[in-house]
Amino acid sequence: MTFETLASDFYDFESALSDQEKEAVAKLRAWLESEVRPIIGDYWERAEFPKQIVKPLADLGVLSYAWDETKPFENSALFRGFLAVELARVDASVGTFVGVQNGLATGSISICGSKEQREEWIPKLAAGEVIGAFGLTEPLSGSDSAQGLRTTAKRDGDSWVLNGQKRWIGNATFSDITIIWAKDVEDGQVKGFIVPTSTPGYEATKIEGKISLRAVQNADITLTDVVVPESLRLQNANSFKDTAKVLRATRADVAWAAVGTAIGAYEAAVKYSQERIQFGKPIASHQLIQDLLVKSLGNITASIAMVKRVSEMQEAGTLRDEHAALAKAFCTSRMRETVAWCREALGGNGIVLDYQAARYFADAEALYSYEGTREMNTLIVGRAITGKAAFV
Known part of the structure; x- marks a missing residue:
């Protein structure tokens, strides 16, 4: 399959990929354009996830490459x-599904699980x-999850009993397993x-009324005396520091997804213009439109350079929490700015799904948070x- 660098990759960063990697990207790009882009607006509007795409995504290797x-x-x-x-340049909801499936869920097991x-x-x-x-996130615990987790785990022989609530849990209305993070009542550590x-x-109860990532199936979860065998406790998750190892990797993934979301809006605006x-x-051919497009491309290019x-650094094993945090904060901020400019370029047509920019504009809000x-x-x-903590 012929590989063509995206016009939005203005400095040709993709040229650093190997030939085999380029071929895999080209296959995914072609499949997303033919199978997902034509249908995703309707699913987004209906707040449903196109479950039929899961098997093809797996067949393309998208869920396999990292492990x-x-x-x-x-x-x-x-x-x-x-x-x-x-994934995100076609639809951020599809990208988020993969991020949860492949990054957060599988990543938790890869990083914190036993060999078995x-x-x-x-x-x-x-x-x-x-x-x-x-x-991880709870109704009363989001940014303060390291200290404020309220879901509990109590050892009972060869099992654990979980009680508590979770909120904003992606994929949870149709997931087969959920990685639950809970505080051990004995030692106070997150497991x-x-x-x-x-x-x-x-x-699990679906959260309704969202204005962003509508195709993602977020849920409120209630855990009432849920009994889990010791064999299903992640054997290398003994404190929130271990949870943070998962988040460090996936924050970098969100930064990449923010780039894709910005590119999706930018490409929609260029086409429309x-x-x-x-x-x-x-x-x-109007100067003000070109100004919006050039500013958008600048944000995209700077963000790609950062991620x-x-x-x-991930490859070298030198990535630290603050590196991933800066990328997530910067790239999502630039994305938010970019999708607003691109929506603006479409005028009134920027607020309807027909021209796609509206979807990227709305979805950016979730990635931003x-x-x-x-702020966190x-x-x-x-x-x-600075060497100074300013969290409270």
Whole structure:
């Protein structure tokens, strides 16, 4: 398959990919354009997820590449970043589904699970045979999850009993397992559990009325005396520091997804500007429209440069929390700015789904807030550069 660099990749960052990686990106790009873009607006409007795309995504390797147990060929963090871009530039909800399935759920097991747990669950998640969710955020605990987690885990012989509530849990209305993070009542430390959603006492209720990522199936979860065997406790998750290892990696993924969302809006605006006639000529020939497009491209280019370096640090094993936090804060802020400019370029047509910019504009709000708000990520970076914590 011929690989063509996106016009929005103005400095040709994708040229750093290997030939095999370029071929995989091209296959995903072609499939998303032919199978997802034509249908996703309708699913977004109906607040439903197109579950029929899970198997093809798995077949394309999208859920497999990051894990030693399942990756079809050696690949780079940069390559996996560009996969996240491709998903989000077509639809951020689809990108978020993959981020939860492949990053948060599978990542929790990969980073915090035992060898036996990794061998059992990662292949099933990578094949799309098992759908995963990640249960950390709670109704009264979001940014303060490190200290404020209220869901409890109590040891009872060879099992654990979980009680509590979770909120904003993506994929949770149809997941087969949810990674539940709970505070051990004995030692006060946060621990992780692989919880089959068929377990008695586990209940997930879809959150309605969202204005962003409408195709993502977020849920409120209630855990009432949910009994989980010790074999399903993540064996290497013994404190919130271990939870943070998962978040460090996935925050970088969100930064890449923010780039993809900005690119999706930018490409919609460029296309519209070339087709929309006002004052007898395409609006692309007007200086003010070109200014909006150039500012948008500048944001995109700067963001790609940052996340490219983050991916290189991931490969080298030198990525720290503050590095991922700065990327997430910066790229989502630039994304938010960019989608607003691109929506503006469409005028009134920028608020209807027909021209796609409206979807990116709305979805950017969720990416801006989840996986750590800009403010919380700023405090992580601020602590690193000053040596002073300012969280409270």
